[in-house]
Amino acid sequence: MEMVKTTLFVLALTASSAWGKDFSLTIGNPVAVALPDGVVKKKDAGMAVRVENCADVANAQVTATAEGIVNGARRSVAVRLVAATTPGAFAVSHDWPLEGAWVVHLTGHCGASTASAVVPFGPNGFIRESSKFFPRAATAAEVEAVLKTLSGGAQ
Amino acid sequence: MIQDEKPPLVKAPDAIWRSIEAALDATPERRPTNLCAAWQWAAASLVVVGAISWFAFKPAAPAWQVSRLEGSAAVDKIKVGEWLQTDSNSRARITVGDIGVVDVEPNTRIRLVAASPTEHRLTLARGEISATVSAPPRLFLVDTPASTAVDLGCAYKIKTDESGDGVLRVTSGWVSLEWKGRESLVPAGANCRTRPGTGPGTPYFEDASEALQQALAAFDFAKGGDESLRILLSQARVRDTLSLWHVLSRVEPRDRVRVVDRMVELVPLPAGVSREKALQLDPATLKSWREELAWKW
Numbered sequence: 001m002e003m004v005k006t007t008l009f010v011l012a013l014t015a016s017s018a019w020g021k022d023f024s025l026t027i028g029n030p031v032a033v034a035l036p037d038g039v040v041k042k043k044d045a046g047m048a049v050r051v052e053n054c055a056d057v058a059n060a061q062v063t064a065t066a067e068g069i070v071n072g073a074r075r076s077v078a079v080r081l082v083a084a085t086t087p088g089a090f091a092v093s094h095d096w097p098l099e100g101a102w103v104v105h106l107t108g109h110c111g112a113s114t115a116s117a118v119v120p121f122g123p124n125g126f127i128r129e130s131s132k133f134f135p136r137a138a139t140a141a142e143v144e145a146v147l148k149t150l151s152g153g154a155q
Numbered sequence: 156m157i158q159d160e161k162p163p164l165v166k167a168p169d170a171i172w173r174s175i176e177a178a179l180d181a182t183p184e185r186r187p188t189n190l191c192a193a194w195q196w197a198a199a200s201l202v203v204v205g206a207i208s209w210f211a212f213k214p215a216a217p218a219w220q221v222s223r224l225e226g227s228a229a230v231d232k233i234k235v236g237e238w239l240q241t242d243s244n245s246r247a248r249i250t251v252g253d254i255g256v257v258d259v260e261p262n263t264r265i266r267l268v269a270a271s272p273t274e275h276r277l278t279l280a281r282g283e284i285s286a287t288v289s290a291p292p293r294l295f296l297v298d299t300p301a302s303t304a305v306d307l308g309c310a311y312k313i314k315t316d317e318s319g320d321g322v323l324r325v326t327s328g329w330v331s332l333e334w335k336g337r338e339s340l341v342p343a344g345a346n347c348r349t350r351p352g353t354g355p356g357t358p359y360f361e362d363a364s365e366a367l368q369q370a371l372a373a374f375d376f377a378k379g380g381d382e383s384l385r386i387l388l389s390q391a392r393v394r395d396t397l398s399l400w401h402v403l404s405r406v407e408p409r410d411r412v413r414v415v416d417r418m419v420e421l422v423p424l425p426a427g428v429s430r431e432k433a434l435q436l437d438p439a440t441l442k443s444w445r446e447e448l449a450w451k452w
Contacts, residue, residue, distance in 0.1 A: 028450035031329045031342040044289075044327075050450070124344055124361065128394075 021053040022135045023113035025062070025106055027126065033084035033091050046094035046104065047119065047126045050086070054110035057088035062108045064092055067143055069151050070100030079104060101151035105143050118143050120150040217270035220250040224258065233267045240264045241282070251275055254295060255288035260314075268298070283314035301349035302334040309343070319351035324361075332358075339401060340445075342452060350376050357401045360452070364390050371398060374405075384410060388417045396422055396448045404436055411436075422451055 030045035051060040064079035080093040096102050104126070106117045116138040119131045132138070132146055218234040226245030233239050233249060241247055241263050249257040249265075252275060259265055263282025269275065275290075278298045287310040288295045295306040300319030304311070309328025315321035323332060329342040334354030341347045347358040356375035359368055370386035373379030384406060391399055396418050403414045411434050424430060425447040432440040 026450055029342050029344070029452040030327075031340075031452070032446065032449035034446075048450070 022115070023054055023108070023110045024052045024115045024133060024135060025108045025117045026050050026052050027106075027117060027119055027128065027131060030091055033086065033089045035082055035091055036085055044093055045082070045091040046121065047092050048084070048089065049081070049092055049106055049108075049117070050084075050089035051108050051110055051115075054088060054113070056111060060088045060108060060110045062090055062106060064104055064106045066096035066102050066104050067147055068096055068100045068102035069147065070097060075100070101147065103143065103147045103150060105138060107137055118146040120146055122150075219252065219267060219270060222248045222250070224248050226261075235267050235270050238264060238266045238280075249277075251286075251288065251295065254290035255286065257287075258285040260284065279313065279315055281315055281317055283312060285312045286310065299349060301351045301353070302332045302355045305331040305333055307331055311341075315349070321349040323347045323349070323355075342397070342449070344452075345397060348372065348375065357398050357405070359398045360394055363392075363395055363398070366390050367395060367398070374402070381410075384413070388413060391417060391421065393421050393451050397452050400441070400445055400448060403433070404441070418448075422448060 026049065028048045028050070030048050033045075033048040033050075049062055049064075051057060051062065054060045062081055064081055066077040066079050068075045068077070077096045079095050081090040082093060083090055092104060092106075096104075102121050104119045104121065106119065108115045114137050116134045116136065117131060118134075118138055120127045127150075130146070130149065132142065134142070218232040221230050221233050221239060224246035226242065230239065239247065239249070239259065241259050241261050243261050245261055247259045249259060249267075251257055252270065254275065257265075257277065260283040263284060264280040265282070265284065266278040266280065267276075268278050273294070274296070275294055276296045276298065277284075280300070284297070286295070286297065286304075286306070288306045289308070290306065292307045293305055297304040297313060299313065299315045299321050301315070301321055304313055304323060307329050309325055309330050311323060311325040311328075311330050313321060313323045323330060323341055324346045325341045325343050327343045329340060332339045332341060332347055332349060332355035334349070337354045339347050339355035339358050341358040344362075345358045345360050348356040350356070353376055357371050359371055366386055367390035370379065370383040370390065373383040374387060377383075384402075387398070387402065399414055399418050399421075403411060403418070406414055415430060415433055419430070424433075425444065428440055428444045428447065429437075433444060
């Protein structure tokens with residue numbers, strides 16, 4: 001009985017430790033993820049994303065849209081996420097046009113927790129240094145602010 | 156006048172019946188011989204007809220389509236074993252089966268080596284090509300004088316000069332540069348130099364400092380020694396762990412600790428990666444570490 005109590009205590013401690021950190025999103029080079037059918041789709045991937053500090057990582061969800069300005073016109077494009085072999089990791093498909101200025105708005109859910117990221121893209125791929133991460137859903141104004149900075153305030 | 160008059164019936168001599176019966180008895184013994192000969196003739200005829208048909212309709216050697224992008228195009232296809240050469244004013248596009256395209260830049264000499272379902276292989280003798288391929292890993296390969304570029308699902312440019320020196324620039328996905336057991340993994344946004352006799356150098360991101368790039372060149376190809384390693388370690392950013400991860404396996408054993416310490420300083424050692432095993436260059440440990448570091452690249 002004492003052993004069961006000890007085990008439960010350790011498990012509770014471990015769980016509280018995991019929950020103690022904020023749920024968040026991490027972005028990376030597409031080569032960071034292995035896709036179920038090999039790496040063939042990596043050519044089309046703009047980047048990779050994974051959830052962090054999620055107790056139920058198998059059921060974590062991430063959605064993405066590309067927000068851009070093309071020839072002065074504001075555009076929004078749905079972005080496909082390809083689940084990687086590692087639960088909670090995804091390849092972000094480069095589904096937006098090459099012309100114009102674009103940011104990718106990622107939103108992740110883990111149980112009741114939400115986190116988001118706004119990632120600008122340049123000619124050579126995503127720009128980590130200019131990316132913004134939030135421990136909640138990003139507001140429309142926050143997405144527009146990153147896009148405005150990327151496009152040089154041309155919006 | 157024709158008369159309908161029947162001739163008188165006459166009995167045949169016994170000798171005739173005997174000769175007929177003898178002939179009938181002998182016939183079954185000769186039949187198999189004739190039949191066998193007929194089959195032999197038929198089989199021989201089939202072989203001859205088959206051979207003629209094969210020569211007449213044999214499948215053409217695998218070939219890829221070639222189209223002109225700029226200048227003049229002397230050919231519209233390239234077959235296995237053939238060379239394609241562009242002059243200073245010409246560019247061409249090779250359609251690589253149904254998996255992608257290769258753009259051939261001016262002053263380039265390239266040969267189609269294999270075009271089978273399991274291997275699509277070119278040799279780049281000199282010049283520059285841009286490849287965009289969507290295929291299973293290791294299906295598309297380009298040999299150069301200093302290494303083989305193995306496609307792992309990617310788009311890239313590779314060039315090589317008259318002396319065999321070359322450089323690879325990956326624009327999406329990643330490429331493995333291989334030569335005699337030495338391997339460099341080059342992800343999108345990174346470059347890698349190659350030299351005959353040495354093979355692929357250490358990959359580096361295009362936005363790495365000029366000092367780091369020069370130190371890598373000295374380390375890889377000019378026996379830069381301790382000074383180049385010192386510059387490398389001091390110049391490396393988080394993203395340059397790509398280069399340091401490769402350098403770890405290429406330094407003298409006594410220098411591995413310096414490299415690991417700098418890498419851990421830039422990115423904490425992830426869970427499940429043992430420092431001791433990394434110093435021993437344990438392949439599984441190095442692979443796990445690389446996969447985790449890639450999130451910072």
